[in-house]
Amino acid sequence: xxxxxxxxxxxxxxxxxxxxxxxxxxxxxxxxxxxxxxxxxxxxxxxxxxxxxxxxxxxxxxxxxxxxxxxxxxxxxxxxxxxxxxxxxxxxxxxxxxxxxxxxxxxxxxxxxxxxxxxxxxxxxxxxxxxxxxxxxxxxxxxxxxxxxxxxxxxxxxxxxxxxxxxxxxxxxxxxxxxxxxxxxxxxxxxxxxxxxxxxxxxxxxxxxxxxxxxxxxxxxxxxxxxxxxxxxxxxxxxxxxxxxxxxxxxxxxxxxxxxxxxxxxxxxxxxxxxxxxxxxxxxxxxxxxxxxxxxxxxxxxxxxxxxxxxxxxxxxxxxxxxxxxxxxxxxxxxxxxxxxxxxxxxxxxxxxxxxxxxxxxxxxxxxxxxxxxxxxxxxxxxxxxxxxxxxxxxxxxxxxxxxxxxxxxxxxxxxxxxxxxxxxxxxxxxxxxxxxxxxxxxxxxxxxxxxxxxxxxxxxxxxxxxxxxxxxxxxxxxxxxxxxxxxxxxxxxxxxxxxxxxxxxxxxxxxxxxxxxxxxxxxxxxxxxxxxxxxxxxxxxxxxxxxxxxxxxxxxxxxxxxxxxxxxxxxxxxxxxx
Amino acid sequence: xxxxxxxxxxxxxxxxxxxxxxxxxxxxxxxxxxxxxxxxxxxxxxxxxxxxxxxxxxxxxxxxxxxxxxxxxxxxxxxxxxxxxxxxxxxxxxxxxxxxxxxxxxxxxxxxxxxxxxxxxxxxxxxxxxxxxxxxxxxxxxxxxxxxxxxxx
Numbered sequence: 001x002x003x004x005x006x007x008x009x010x011x012x013x014x015x016x017x018x019x020x021x022x023x024x025x026x027x028x029x030x031x032x033x034x035x036x037x038x039x040x041x042x043x044x045x046x047x048x049x050x051x052x053x054x055x056x057x058x059x060x061x062x063x064x065x066x067x068x069x070x071x072x073x074x075x076x077x078x079x080x081x082x083x084x085x086x087x088x089x090x091x092x093x094x095x096x097x098x099x100x101x102x103x104x105x106x107x108x109x110x111x112x113x114x115x116x117x118x119x120x121x122x123x124x125x126x127x128x129x130x131x132x133x134x135x136x137x138x139x140x141x142x143x144x145x146x147x148x149x150x151x152x153x154x155x156x157x158x159x160x161x162x163x164x165x166x167x168x169x170x171x172x173x174x175x176x177x178x179x180x181x182x183x184x185x186x187x188x189x190x191x192x193x194x195x196x197x198x199x200x201x202x203x204x205x206x207x208x209x210x211x212x213x214x215x216x217x218x219x220x221x222x223x224x225x226x227x228x229x230x231x232x233x234x235x236x237x238x239x240x241x242x243x244x245x246x247x248x249x250x251x252x253x254x255x256x257x258x259x260x261x262x263x264x265x266x267x268x269x270x271x272x273x274x275x276x277x278x279x280x281x282x283x284x285x286x287x288x289x290x291x292x293x294x295x296x297x298x299x300x301x302x303x304x305x306x307x308x309x310x311x312x313x314x315x316x317x318x319x320x321x322x323x324x325x326x327x328x329x330x331x332x333x334x335x336x337x338x339x340x341x342x343x344x345x346x347x348x349x350x351x352x353x354x355x356x357x358x359x360x361x362x363x364x365x366x367x368x369x370x371x372x373x374x375x376x377x378x379x380x381x382x383x384x385x386x387x388x389x390x391x392x393x394x395x396x397x398x399x400x401x402x403x404x405x406x407x408x409x410x411x412x413x414x415x416x417x418x419x420x421x422x423x424x425x426x427x428x429x430x431x432x433x434x435x436x437x438x439x440x441x442x443x444x445x446x447x448x449x450x451x452x453x454x455x456x457x458x459x460x461x462x463x464x465x466x467x468x469x470x471x472x473x474x475x476x477x478x479x480x481x482x483x484x485x486x487x488x489x490x491x492x493x494x495x496x497x498x499x500x501x502x503x504x505x506x507x508x509x510x511x512x513x514x515x516x517x518x519x520x521x522x523x524x525x526x527x528x529x530x531x532x533x534x535x536x537x538x539x540x541x542x543x544x545x546x547x548x549x550x551x552x553x554x555x556x557x558x559x560x561x562x563x564x565x566x567x568x569x570x571x572x573x574x575x576x577x578x579x
Numbered sequence: 580x581x582x583x584x585x586x587x588x589x590x591x592x593x594x595x596x597x598x599x600x601x602x603x604x605x606x607x608x609x610x611x612x613x614x615x616x617x618x619x620x621x622x623x624x625x626x627x628x629x630x631x632x633x634x635x636x637x638x639x640x641x642x643x644x645x646x647x648x649x650x651x652x653x654x655x656x657x658x659x660x661x662x663x664x665x666x667x668x669x670x671x672x673x674x675x676x677x678x679x680x681x682x683x684x685x686x687x688x689x690x691x692x693x694x695x696x697x698x699x700x701x702x703x704x705x706x707x708x709x710x711x712x713x714x715x716x717x718x719x720x721x722x723x724x725x726x727x728x729x730x731x732x
Contacts, residue, residue: 057649068656072649128650158649163656208631231661493678559678568683576685 049203056195057158059218061172061185063227064260064446070172070186070272073161076131076154077124080110082117085151094149098134099123125159125177162272168230170266170289171223171444173390174275182275183288185221185444187390192219192448220449224260229253232560233263240553241267245541250290250423251553252534253561256431256523258459259440261387262531262561266290285391292387295395295420296536299503300338300355300546301521302416305429307352308474309375310363312466318348318477328358328365331407335361338502353481355500357415364414372410373399376419378465379429380439386462387424387442396420416503423519427534428462430521433478434497434529437464437471479526489522489551491558493569497529498522498554500546505539515539518546520554524562525570531561620718630714 031037061070078099080091092107099106099122106122113120131154138149160175173184181190195218237251253263266289268281278288286293310316326342328335337343337357343350351359364372376382382397397419398405412418421429424442432439441460448455466474478497482489489498501519504511518540523532535550535557543549561567568576591597657663716724 057645060652067659068652071653071656073653074646074650156643156646158646161653163653163660165660165662167661205631227661231665491678563676563678563681568681569678572683576683 048205049201049208051199052202053197053199054215055179055197056215057217058160058175058179059193059195059220061193062220062222063168063225063230064223064262065227066222067227068163069168069223069225069227071161071163072158074128074156075124075159076126076128076156077121078126078131078134079119079121079153079155081119081151081153082110082113083151085110087148087150090148091152094134094137095122095152098130099126119153164227165271165273166269167227167234168225168264169269169272170291171225171230171261171264171389172272173288174270174272174278176275183285183391184389185223188388189219189221189445192450193221194218216451222446222449223444224255224262224446225264225444226262226564229561229564230263230265232564233557234265234269236553236556236560237265237267240537240549240556243542244537244549246537246539246549248290249537250534251536251557252291252423252427252532253557254427254431254442254532254534256434256440256529256532259428259431259442260446261442261444262565264289264291264444286393289389289391290536291423292385292389292392293422295393295422295425296517297417297419297503297506298421298426298519298536299416299501299517300357301426301430301499301501301519302419302421303352303355303360303414303501304433304474304478304499304521305376305379305381306360306364306372306414307348307477308433308466308470309372309379310367311348311474312470313367313371313375315367315371316348316363318473320348321345322348322351322359322362324351324356324358326358328361328411330361330365330411331409333408333411335408335411349477349481349484352477352499353485355415355502360414361411364410369400369410372414373397375465376413378463379432380425380462381419381421381429385422385424385428385442386460388445392424393422395422395425416501423534423536426519426521427532429465430523430534431532432463432465433471433474434523434532435471436468437466439463439465475526475529482522485547487547487551489520489547489554489558491524491555491562493571494524494558494562494567495526495570496522496524496558497526498551500551502544502546514544516544516546518544518550520546520550522554522558524558525567525573527570528573530565530567531558533557533561616718619722623713623718623721626713 057072060068060072063069078095085091088107088110092103092110095101095106096103101123109120109122134152135154138152141147141149159177162169162172162174169184171184173182173186173188175181175186179194181187181193186193195216198213198215200213233251233253237249240246241249248267250266251263252261252265254261268287270277270281282288307316311318323345324337324343326337326340335357338355343354343356343359346354346356346359348359348363350356351363367375376397377399382395382399384392384394386392398409398413409418428439428442431442439462441462443457443460445457447457475497478499479495482496482498487498487500489500490496499521501517501521503517503519504513505515505517506512516539518535518537520535521532523529533554535553537549537553540549562569567573712724713721
């Protein structure tokens with residue numbers, strides 16, 4: 001009887017348990033399949049991880065000797081975790097003091113943010129020193145059990161940094177806070193430098209943690225620029241502008257054998273760490289790097305190209321005599337010399353030495369339009385050089401058939417009037433004379449470093465507008481004319497070739513009678529050119545003549561160049577070769 | 580006598596407690612089996628979780644170290660910038676050399692140094708190729724491996 005009663009009780013209890021378990025299972029199934037379950041699941045998925053974008057470190061930029069010109073440094077985003085915030089008043093007080101903000105602005109951000117926000121950014125790009133001070137303060141307060149700064153957060157990230165400040169700023173360009181490069185190398189090679197950001201789903205569950213795909217750093221670039229030479233050239237340019245009362249100027253130093261630009265200085269330069277100054281320094285983008293962005297009438301430096309063309313075409317020889325009467329009529333317009341004098345019988349060296357407009361206008365007239373402009377085209381005038389810098393201007397070469405070309409242009413173009421070039425264009429064209437007839441494409445990139453490999457930029461020959469013989473002949477003519485002129489461009493111990501250029505400035509009402517642009521193109525050592533220099537000083541007030549302004553600047557640049565490039569004087573070089 | 584013995588054995592075999600014990604034995608065997616699988620799964624999962632957490636921490640460390648490297652490199656460049664070095668040289672009594680003050684000496688075999696390769700280290704730590712299989716295989720794959728190897732060792 002007892003046994004039967006126990007059995008019934010046991011059955012009831014077991015049945016109760018079974019029912020309870022069944023109820024739990026039914027409830028589980030009901031919850032899993034309910035409408036709300038989908039909402040919960042999606043909420044769960046949302047917090048299961050997040051899409052993170054991994055930005056590669058922007059590639060660095062070095063000069064040819066390994067000096068860092070553009071790198072990266074840590075800055076912080078200072079923010080507040082609103083859920084952890086204990087005292088908005090204290091945070092606003094401290095942050096306004098350290099970050100240079102107003103109390104009201106910070107307080108408003110902390111208290112008026114939407115309720116759904118968990119975190120609010122107070123200021124980004126805060127320097128390490130400021131953040132270190134704030135961190136110390138937080139640490140001290142936490143040590144004293146004071147929670148008023150709770151919620152303060154610092155998120156580190158990198159920003160572009162330029163250790164040399166304004167050095168070579170015109171070549172480098174700059175990077176804004178959105179990570180985009182502007183001007184120069186930073187813009188030209190922006191994609192390479194920036195690398196490729198990678199977006200991946202990062203789960204919070206460590207069980208699901210997977211290897212993040214490798215985010216390679218941006219490509220590191222090595223430039224052809226020699227930092228020390230660049231610094232010296234910039235100093236020489238700044239002094240020249242001051243000495244000769246010139247508002248702006250440009251100096252370029254290039255290796256004529258391979259087109260490597262060793263230094264490129266222009267004004268104004270800006271501190272790249274403070275690029276907000278851009279709008280106060282420049283009216284437009286073409287002024288950022290005048291070497292490539294601004295074209296101008298070069299004047300007599302262009303005579304070297306006219307003479308090269310005439311020699312190569314066989315129109316003249318070095319000893320061809322021209323009797324200078326002081327004037328020549330081309331296209332119905334009379335052309336005169338710079339001093340309006342008649343220089344009598346002159347050979348071609350004399351024409352270059354005394355920079356005779358009449359002689360060169362006669363030379364181009366003898367060549368004829370087809371030959372003359374054919375050569376000018378081959379010298380690359382009117383086309384960008386293809387230099388690997390952003391913002392290059394093409395210049396202008398009017399040719400017969402253009403609406404604004406007149407027959408007199410054949411004469412004036414021969415001595416650099418009515419033709420517009422950039423300093424770099426002029427340098428590239430003249431490289432054919434210094435480099436045995438081969439014209440090299442100027443470039444600033446020496447090599448790229450990526451994935452452990454170095455890719456060197458090969459020399460590019462842009463053309464051979466003249467023969468090697470012509471180049472050597474003209475080279476010698478320019479050495480002699482420079483020496484016979486007792487030029488201030490000479491450097492004792494070194495044979496240099498070069499040509500001055502004093503150009504009137506065209507205006508809406510004809511040529512400006514009071515101002516000139518002065519230029520000089522030269523190279524050395526003449527028997528084995530290792531450097532070329534182009535100088536352009538805009539509207540100097542101390543003297544309108546290139547021989548008194550640009551020429552001595554060339555000599556100073558040449559002096560520094562031979563020292564920094566270890567080029568011995570001609571005599572010593574001869575002894576070294578014979579040994 | 581023999582019939583009596585057969586009867587005892589038969590009675591033993593049909594004893595209700597013996598049938599119950601067989602059921603209990605089978606049930607316990609199943610429970611032990613499930614417990615073993617659960618324990619193994621728990622062990623592998625726990626180890627995977629620890630490894631995952633380590634990966635997350637190492638990722639943070641890598642980012643921090645990369646940032647510190649960039650910082651140090653820039654700091655070094657700041658300290659050796661042209662303007663800084665010029666000032667240091669001037670403070671030490673040096674001045675720029677003039678062309679006439681230079682002596683050139685012929686050194687047989689000497690060639691001007693070319694710009695060096697600046698990349699000292701490869702930043703391309705390749706994706707981990709020799710990751711232990713324990714990090715990737717499922718429990719079933721692991722079990723299959725063990726069976727092939729001849730047991731749990």
